[in-house]
Amino acid sequence: MAHAGPRSRQGSDGNVAGARTPALLVNIDKSNQRMTVWVDGRPVYEWPVSTGRPGYSTPSGTYTATSMNAIWYSKQWDNAPMPHSVFFIKDGHAIHGSTDLKNLGKPVSHGCVRLAPKNAATLYALVKENGLENTQVVVTGVSPGGEYGVVGGQPSPRSGYVEPFFGLPFFKGPQNY
Numbered sequence: 001m002a003h004a005g006p007r008s009r010q011g012s013d014g015n016v017a018g019a020r021t022p023a024l025l026v027n028i029d030k031s032n033q034r035m036t037v038w039v040d041g042r043p044v045y046e047w048p049v050s051t052g053r054p055g056y057s058t059p060s061g062t063y064t065a066t067s068m069n070a071i072w073y074s075k076q077w078d079n080a081p082m083p084h085s086v087f088f089i090k091d092g093h094a095i096h097g098s099t100d101l102k103n104l105g106k107p108v109s110h111g112c113v114r115l116a117p118k119n120a121a122t123l124y125a126l127v128k129e130n131g132l133e134n135t136q137v138v139v140t141g142v143s144p145g146g147e148y149g150v151v152g153g154q155p156s157p158r159s160g161y162v163e164p165f166f167g168l169p170f171f172k173g174p175q176n177y
Contacts (some may be wrong), residue, residue: 022064022136024126026086026095028113030058031141033105035095035115037123039130045122048105050098050114057143058111063088065135068127083117084124088137095137096120107143 025038030051037045051058067087082096095113097120098104104116115123127135 022130023134024130024136026088026123026135026137028058028095028137028139029141030060030107030139030143033107035113037126039126045119047115047119049095050100050103050106050108051139052111052143053108054143056110058109058113058139059089059093060139060141060143061089063137063139065127065132065137066090068124068132070124082112084120086124086127086135086137095123113139 021041023040027036027038028049028051029035033049033051035045035047035049036043037047065086065088069082069085069087071083071085082094085094085096087094093111093113095115097117098109098114099117100108100114101116104114108114
């Protein structure tokens with residue numbers, strides 16, 4: 001498989017003139033507990049995930065990846081390991097590996113997006129190759145218990161502060177132009 005280099009293309013949304021299509025698009029559907037990874041406008045991976053359980057919503061929206069760590073330990077959740085973390089919200093929400101494989105496909109996290117370790121490593125390598133600025137994370141769907149039950153996250157390695165997010169996204173998917 002050919003991977004995208006650090007670049008982005010024009011035309012991610014046919015309704016927005018000059019809109020950028022990221023080289024790497026990570027689409028997370030909370031309703032189906034699935035992640036689809038798009039490289040150069042083509043879906044190349046689809047994996048089960050675990051997003052926020054009731055009271056711990058994974059915020060919906062469109063984000064640019066903010067930072068990444070090969071290993072990160074949650075300061076909020078008893079130093080729980082978060083291997084291959086890709087942070088996408090400054091308040092500490094990340095996509096990361098989890099050994100809780102039996103619960104993938106179910107909303108059981110504290111707001112992060114959990115993946116199987118092998119899949120998290122693959123995603124981490126793609127983000128590293130394409131660059132944070134060329135990685136877009138789109139979170140759609142409905143969290144169990146509602147969208148506004150977001151519990152404050154931990155600061156990401158680069159932010160140092162907590163900033164809540166409220167709102168619902170609109171995502172049409174990548175367009176081929």
